[in-house]
Amino acid sequence: MINCKYTGLTLLRLLLLTAAIDFSSCSKHTYDQTLPSVSFLSVAPYGLSGDSVLISGRVNSPGLSAVQFVGFAYSTQTSFSILNNQFLANVNASPFTAIVPVSPDSTYYFKAFASNSYGYSCSNLFKYAASISGSSAPCNLSSNTALDNGVNYTLSDVNSGGSYATFGTFGVEADNGAYETINIFFNGNPPSGTYTTVANLSALNGDTNPFDVGIEINGNSVNAGCKVYVTVNANKTTTVSFCSGEYQSYENQYASAKITY
Amino acid sequence: MSRCLHFLLFLLLFLILKTGYAQLGLESSFLSPAGDFSYVKKPTVAFTLTLKGGSIDDRYRCGFSIGYCNFKSTQDTIPTTTIQTGGLGNFVLPGYFVYQSYQVASFSFTNDFKILKDANFSPTVGLDLVFYGIAYSDTYYTETLVQASETGNTDWSAGILPQVGIQYVYSSWFLLTANIGRNLSFGSAAPMGFWKTSIGIAYYLR
Numbered sequence: 001m002i003n004c005k006y007t008g009l010t011l012l013r014l015l016l017l018t019a020a021i022d023f024s025s026c027s028k029h030t031y032d033q034t035l036p037s038v039s040f041l042s043v044a045p046y047g048l049s050g051d052s053v054l055i056s057g058r059v060n061s062p063g064l065s066a067v068q069f070v071g072f073a074y075s076t077q078t079s080f081s082i083l084n085n086q087f088l089a090n091v092n093a094s095p096f097t098a099i100v101p102v103s104p105d106s107t108y109y110f111k112a113f114a115s116n117s118y119g120y121s122c123s124n125l126f127k128y129a130a131s132i133s134g135s136s137a138p139c140n141l142s143s144n145t146a147l148d149n150g151v152n153y154t155l156s157d158v159n160s161g162g163s164y165a166t167f168g169t170f171g172v173e174a175d176n177g178a179y180e181t182i183n184i185f186f187n188g189n190p191p192s193g194t195y196t197t198v199a200n201l202s203a204l205n206g207d208t209n210p211f212d213v214g215i216e217i218n219g220n221s222v223n224a225g226c227k228v229y230v231t232v233n234a235n236k237t238t239t240v241s242f243c244s245g246e247y248q249s250y251e252n253q254y255a256s257a258k259i260t261y
Numbered sequence: 262m263s264r265c266l267h268f269l270l271f272l273l274l275f276l277i278l279k280t281g282y283a284q285l286g287l288e289s290s291f292l293s294p295a296g297d298f299s300y301v302k303k304p305t306v307a308f309t310l311t312l313k314g315g316s317i318d319d320r321y322r323c324g325f326s327i328g329y330c331n332f333k334s335t336q337d338t339i340p341t342t343t344i345q346t347g348g349l350g351n352f353v354l355p356g357y358f359v360y361q362s363y364q365v366a367s368f369s370f371t372n373d374f375k376i377l378k379d380a381n382f383s384p385t386v387g388l389d390l391v392f393y394g395i396a397y398s399d400t401y402y403t404e405t406l407v408q409a410s411e412t413g414n415t416d417w418s419a420g421i422l423p424q425v426g427i428q429y430v431y432s433s434w435f436l437l438t439a440n441i442g443r444n445l446s447f448g449s450a451a452p453m454g455f456w457k458t459s460i461g462i463a464y465y466l467r
Contacts, residue, residue, distance in 0.1 A: 029299040030300070030336065031335050031339055032336075033300060034300050069344070081355050081404055082355045083352065086352055088351060113353070115342045120341075120342045120355060
């Protein structure tokens, strides 16, 4: 004869034990894991008229299937869909870029997006204030001068072109005819925009990010993260400027310069 | 489908009448979505009622079961895109998809085989052939194109569920079981892949 009470208790214990094992083994998948991850990289004035910008983005990971479309959307509002001023870009390019029209002296919010067969995802918003004039370094410098470790120099000899590109594909070299020499290395003849120095100058060779730049002060490379401002002027000259680029000589030193070529 | 169902019902009836025995079982399962299904559905609990032919000593037993579960979505909205082509070029239209509910009723022809003969405690192997009836409600939206909510949608899926487990003859009346299996499905609905871990109790009718 069966003791029903005992049987019931035993079964209940077994049920609870199995349920506990089941729930503890539960996986934590989310739908976001299926989607591409995308970043908005940069926005820079493009051309001479100030009515367009060059924007770039990068797909960090494709998600669970191949990326089908990449592009940008932007607005003067902070909340907008990817259909708002949508520009599709080359899905095979990394980073992917687009040239989009803007109105001077307006503030825009940009975002990049990428889609695959599961859906789409967007980057964070990037705020940009379009201006009529090109951007320049936020330090007070005269053209073709440098301030290196507290000493002012006049850069009387300025040259540019591919033959001055020890790194990258386009170089600018400025010196005072003596012992102060500044070299700036770009990937191509730079359009107006804001560039950022890389950690290692040799990384510029084959670098596909058009907004990477390298600087050498008397043969010493400036640390990563220094902003370099390029403005293509109306007279077809180009002005390159940067402030307080840190580099290592016998001690930590800082240099600023404004060069027009 | 109805011919197949009639055949299976006949087979079960035959087994019960032949042996004069049957067992009525209740099973509680934990369903853990796998593969693509795991990204849209959360794990859930299912309950199944089973009627099998055969006596408590039989090594092979088969029967029918019906079950129910309710899958909840892993997130509120699922982002979607639609490609629009036209004279102005291609545009990616953003949208979303929302499952309000996703309820599944299962109808299975279930088989299991006791590996150790005459042992009270034995490992088992089994194979279920399952038909899933799905009732769901959803909302979908594509910018500039469509926005709609639908309730009372139905869909179906079929699958096989191979299982391994253990059973314990608790008494001449009760049998305890624990199984784990993987559902492999196909059909009109999106594939429902999941791991099924279950425990059950069967009561022998004489």
